[in-house]
Amino acid sequence: MGKALIIGAGGVGNVVAHKCCQVPEVFEEICIASRTLSKCEDIKNRIGNTKTKVHTARVDADNTREVVELINSFKPDIVINVALPYQDLTIMDACLETGVHYLDTANYEPPDVPKFEYKWQWAYRERYEQKGITAILGCGFDPGVTGVFSAYAQKHYFDEIHYIDILDCNAGDHGYPFATNFNPEINIREVTAKGRYYENGQWIETEPLEIKRVYDFPQIGPRNMYLLYHEELESLAVNIKGVKRIRFWMTFSDSYLTHLRVLQNVGMTSIEPVEFEGKKIIPLQFLKALLPDPASLGPRTKGKTNIGCIFQGVKDGKPRTYYVYNVCDHQEAYREVGSQAVSYTTGVPAMIGAMMLIKGLWKKPGVYNVEEFDPDPFMDALNKYGLPWHEDFSPVLVD
Numbered sequence: 001m002g003k004a005l006i007i008g009a010g011g012v013g014n015v016v017a018h019k020c021c022q023v024p025e026v027f028e029e030i031c032i033a034s035r036t037l038s039k040c041e042d043i044k045n046r047i048g049n050t051k052t053k054v055h056t057a058r059v060d061a062d063n064t065r066e067v068v069e070l071i072n073s074f075k076p077d078i079v080i081n082v083a084l085p086y087q088d089l090t091i092m093d094a095c096l097e098t099g100v101h102y103l104d105t106a107n108y109e110p111p112d113v114p115k116f117e118y119k120w121q122w123a124y125r126e127r128y129e130q131k132g133i134t135a136i137l138g139c140g141f142d143p144g145v146t147g148v149f150s151a152y153a154q155k156h157y158f159d160e161i162h163y164i165d166i167l168d169c170n171a172g173d174h175g176y177p178f179a180t181n182f183n184p185e186i187n188i189r190e191v192t193a194k195g196r197y198y199e200n201g202q203w204i205e206t207e208p209l210e211i212k213r214v215y216d217f218p219q220i221g222p223r224n225m226y227l228l229y230h231e232e233l234e235s236l237a238v239n240i241k242g243v244k245r246i247r248f249w250m251t252f253s254d255s256y257l258t259h260l261r262v263l264q265n266v267g268m269t270s271i272e273p274v275e276f277e278g279k280k281i282i283p284l285q286f287l288k289a290l291l292p293d294p295a296s297l298g299p300r301t302k303g304k305t306n307i308g309c310i311f312q313g314v315k316d317g318k319p320r321t322y323y324v325y326n327v328c329d330h331q332e333a334y335r336e337v338g339s340q341a342v343s344y345t346t347g348v349p350a351m352i353g354a355m356m357l358i359k360g361l362w363k364k365p366g367v368y369n370v371e372e373f374d375p376d377p378f379m380d381a382l383n384k385y386g387l388p389w390h391e392d393f394s395p396v397l398v399d
């Protein structure tokens, strides 16, 4: 039925490739391409025998010409970008030039400014429309499934959604004193940034990790969670009409936060270059080199993740609340595809989004966030391909 070019061979790329091969009737051929060819070949070897034909290639996705050449030689229907957010625009340019659909899981961030916003990618709307191709933005779990959950709640359970709380709990334990579950640079930049949430048409800024709550997560138990800014808040504030407040919460252990505070206090999380023995180095990139590779955490990580959304609003004139969430087990994910749950919960939705596009269910020219498509076939696919969801119509609310 279709061909997908997967760019990025980290934890998430590994999951996307494995999951595509579980649906060979949709993904007849895939090409795993990344800066380091050996990582692509390792994934291909781990997948082993499969009906899907698996290719590998080396590409520097910072260079649009290289991506264009690879697209022209492999001729995919879609490019699944699971490299880093820094490559979003160069890959979008290559898709535009070659007329190939695009999907990613994280919005563009300039390498030298710790700021992520959709404005750079939304600016491609008209050009994608004119070219007749689709870009699906932010199709991991959060962003991604959280947007699909919002569209599903809106479609089936509410006339108006007034409040959304997105709750992301990772209760996994990898046994290291300090490590990040996905790309350390992206992760630390996210956590050390100021918090922000949307209320009554305005963005309210907080100090980093200033607002804390305790929530008793189903299948996990009580955890400390902190208000963060997260990219889906920007698109949901636009796409969920009438919403009054949207907040995003993520859990962190005391030990993780203590390590982070120390690293920050000594300047190790800075992205400002410093002179070291005659060479300019960026402290955060140096720290990344010291920390365990997130892909290596898989075999050691035990426990579960729980990510979901609590909605409050009105249906038929009556107040209603609705909580929808997925629980994913790190070790089960590792047994299935060789990556822990954080990569798994990102890679499965990316595969499903690409499948929606190849099947023609999520295909419309332009640049879209996931909540702008019909959520129903995606929700069915989550149950089928490893991320089943649960519903609660009287959840404990976040105050």
Ligand SMILES: NC(=O)c1ccc[n+]([C@@H]2O[C@H](COP(=O)([O-])OP(=O)(O)OC[C@H]3O[C@@H](n4cnc5c(N)ncnc54)[C@H](OP(=O)(O)O)[C@@H]3O)[C@@H](O)[C@H]2O)c1
Pocket (backbone or CB within 6 Å): 007, 008, 009, 010, 011, 012, 013, 033, 034, 035, 036, 039, 059, 060, 061, 062, 082, 083, 084, 085, 087, 105, 106, 138, 139, 140, 141, 142, 143, 144, 181, 182, 183, 186, 294, 295, 342, 343, 345, 346
């Ligand atoms: N939406 C969500 O729920 C969610 C959750 C987690 C992560 N994410 C996103 O998922 C993406 C992948 O995360 P990950 O944990 O898999 O990261 P990762 O383990 O660091 O892997 C990133 C991969 O991209 C490759 N890459 C980097 N720069 C490249 C370039 N210029 N050209 C070609 N390949 C390049 C890397 O190659 P090298 O090995 O050669 O460096 C590596 O294979 C990130 O954008 C992250 O923000 C989204």
